[in-house]
Amino acid sequence: MLLHLNTTCIDERIHEFLADDRIKIIVKHIVTMRNYISELLGLIGKDVNIYGWIQNSRIVGSLIFLEVRDVSGVTQAVLFRKSNQELFDKLKKINRESVVRISGKVVESQSKYGIEVQISEVEILNESMAPLPLGIIDPVEADLETRLENRFLDLRKPSKLAIFKIQSTISNSIRNYFIENGFIEIHTPKIVAAATEGGTELFPVQYFERKAFLSQSPQLYKEIMMSAGFDKVFEIAPAFRAEEHNTTRHLNEFTSIDIEVSFVDDEGVMRILEDVIKVSADSVRDKNKKELDLLGKEPLNTNYNFKRITYSEYIHMAKGKGFDIKDGDDLSTPILKGVGSDLREFYFITRWPRDLKPFYVQPYDEKYSRGFDLQYGELEITSGAQRVHNPEVLIENLKKKGLNPESFSFYIKAFQYGMPPHAGWAIGLERLTMVLLDLNNIREATLFPRDRTRLTP
RNA sequence: GCCCCGGUAGUGUAGUGGCCUAUCAUACGAGCCUGUCGAGCUCGUGACACGGGUUCAAAUCCCGUCCGGGGCGCCA
Structure with a gap:
């Protein structure tokens, strides 16, 4: 049943769930209110929750762009410094390939994905060490040996x-x-x-x-x-x-x-x-x-x-x-x-x-x-x-x-x-x-x- | 099992005896930048697989060890 819950109206859904104590535990421990990146194009204007890896970040003046990847695809999330200075400083330091939950609103954008997530909240679920033994998005392909040693x-x-x-x-x-x-x-x-x-x-x-x-x-x-x-x-x-x-x-x-x-x-x-x-x-x-x-x-x-x-x-x-x-x-x-x-x-x-x-x-x-x-x-x-x-x-x-x-x-x-x-x-x-x-x-x-x-x- | 080839920063590379206090890119760190999209710019950290030998001099030549790639045989 949890899997069929859709992605819209997150707040209301969570609220309903939390009314039931037994389900509260499930909500906390299972990823219920999750949106796959591949479905974001159909959710413009909605609040979403994406879970994945930060594969790259770019700081341009007073805004920061995160490239986030999950099993279904890659998208971009963006945060303006003025909207949350504390979060901005945190994200500036985050290592590539850290695992995060990002909440925000899907909007159309000039990005190559056509959309982006305007960040309202970022939870760092697990920080990655740096530098990586093997670049995920680097233009040069590592040797097969290096790749197999770091297959994950x-x-x-x-x-x-x-x-x-x-x-x-x-x-x-x-x-x-x-x-x-x-x-x-x-x-x-x-x-x-x-x-x-x-x-x-x-x-x-x-x-x-x-x-x-x-x-x-x-x-x-x-x-x-x-x-x-x-x-x-x-x-x-x-x-x-x-x-x-x-x-x-x-x-x-x-x-x-x-x-x-x-x-x-x-x-x-x-x-x-x-x-x-x-x-x-x-x-x-x-x-x-x-x-x-x-x-x-x-x-x-x-x-x-x-x-x-x-x-x-x-x-x-x-x-x-x-x-x-x-x-x-x-x-x-x-x-x-x-x-x-x-x-x-x-x-x-x-x-x-x-x-x-x-x-x-x-x-x-x-x-x-x-x-x-x-x-x-x-x-x-x-x-x-x-x-x-x-x-x-x-x-x-x-x-x-x-x-x-x-x-x-x-x-x-x-x-x-x-x-x-x-x-x-x-x-x-x-x-x-x-x-x-x-x-x-x-x-x-x-x-x-x-x-x-x-x-x- | 037989034969050939290779190991240089985290990653990928340049370098075939002195010009190497070792090249370049990327990653990483510090800073600048209000829309990037392989972002850009400045500065910085970081490597010759290990052991022995040859030589005035070794990343470079020789031997051994370790690790890896490929071919053959065999097979899916």
């Missing part, structure tokens, strides 16, 4: 907030898509006993008297859920990789958007993926005009059919570009860059050689598999596959990859009592954000990135 300040910049508002749109639009299409949201354990796929390094953790690991992927569990009959599941959760990579597109902890679907093949889940990418791009275009504008980015066009390029065709294209590569080799970063530079779009690379894909990927024939990657240019966004559902094939594949089936017994068991054919994939949320916003470093799409050297903040 860095994120006060509207342009950084915009990235995460957009990321919120992306993950929510995807979640909505799944829910609307009958998926069940699941939560699988992040402390696990063994590796999912061999290859990747895992972070060890001490699990009481035993050694355990942080999960690199929900792969095995989401497949088990197919055996459990959940039909269509998704999970949005962290994944941990202990690889010592040091690049602009890798993190040691990232957010994985996973799905698994029963009774479909690789093409079936590729169609879902194509939908998901389009839905998220469309949502950003519709809901984040202001943020895209602030970032100087055009919404990404996804209004085309995503190409299916087989791995073998890709090898052929790479050869055409002069790369020395043969069918069966992995696609190295230089090759993906070489071929991908002509493909500034989403496209699938399908039918990967079985040797290059994990044990749980369904064979297509003797040599190739039903595994696929979704790429944007050179960057891998997703990898997915139709999975093996036959337990004998699964055990044979495990052995071929040099893994011990016994250590996967809890997983194999789910295949021995009626596992449906199924397929799935995983998207990196940060990578998707990176592509949709054309960011040059995945750390820009992560609030508090965990990389080879960063464990705090």
Whole structure:
């Protein structure tokens, strides 16, 4: 109820409230009579209460201008010395980025905001120290290192907030898509006993008297859920990789958007993926005009059919570009860059050689598999596959990859009592954000990135 | 794990052996200014990552340490 109270007639409202003792406490401790800066344009002539940070002040003769910022925007507040000498002297000394409540009247003005708040009262809720470790509005951008060390300040910049508002749109639009299409949201354990796929390094953790690991992927569990009959599941959760990579597109902890679907093949889940990418791009275009504008980015066009390029065709294209590569080799970063530079779009690379894909990927024939990657240019966004559902094939594949089936017994068991054919994939949320916003470093799409050297903040 | 590169005021930079008691911008402090809007003007404070070495002389060259950036491999 408090949230619905509007912003006009503050005095009367407070008066009504204070008549009730129980509510008096709430009024005192919760910000009730609050106006967001973005709504001020519609409140010309009204008294308002804004809460935010003083990002700048200018003293011009006998008047002082404050630039005040909250989550919704920035505005200007003004005070004439003659109207309140004591307050004027106080505001003259206030440090940038101090948190305040400002009461006053909204009037039209020649400011770039079109309006300003004529200050009647300022309450300093918390003073900031000075100088700042990192300027919020300074024209020179600090190094990424400095910004990440002081991320709470860095994120006060509207342009950084915009990235995460957009990321919120992306993950929510995807979640909505799944829910609307009958998926069940699941939560699988992040402390696990063994590796999912061999290859990747895992972070060890001490699990009481035993050694355990942080999960690199929900792969095995989401497949088990197919055996459990959940039909269509998704999970949005962290994944941990202990690889010592040091690049602009890798993190040691990232957010994985996973799905698994029963009774479909690789093409079936590729169609879902194509939908998901389009839905998220469309949502950003519709809901984040202001943020895209602030970032100087055009919404990404996804209004085309995503190409299916087989791995073998890709090898052929790479050869055409002069790369020395043969069918069966992995696609190295230089090759993906070489071929991908002509493909500034989403496209699938399908039918990967079985040797290059994990044990749980369904064979297509003797040599190739039903595994696929979704790429944007050179960057891998997703990898997915139709999975093996036959337990004998699964055990044979495990052995071929040099893994011990016994250590996967809890997983194999789910295949021995009626596992449906199924397929799935995983998207990196940060990578998707990176592509949709054309960011040059995945750390820009992560609030508090965990990389080879960063464990705090 | 392999390879390359870098660390100069709070922030971002200039400076490749002597011209450095180290440049510029911004921030910070003091002052002036009745409408600014990247406000302006005057004055001021503030830095060569750490340790060792070479040299008559080191921010600059060498070695080590610490911290960081990037590429590759691997992957989302």
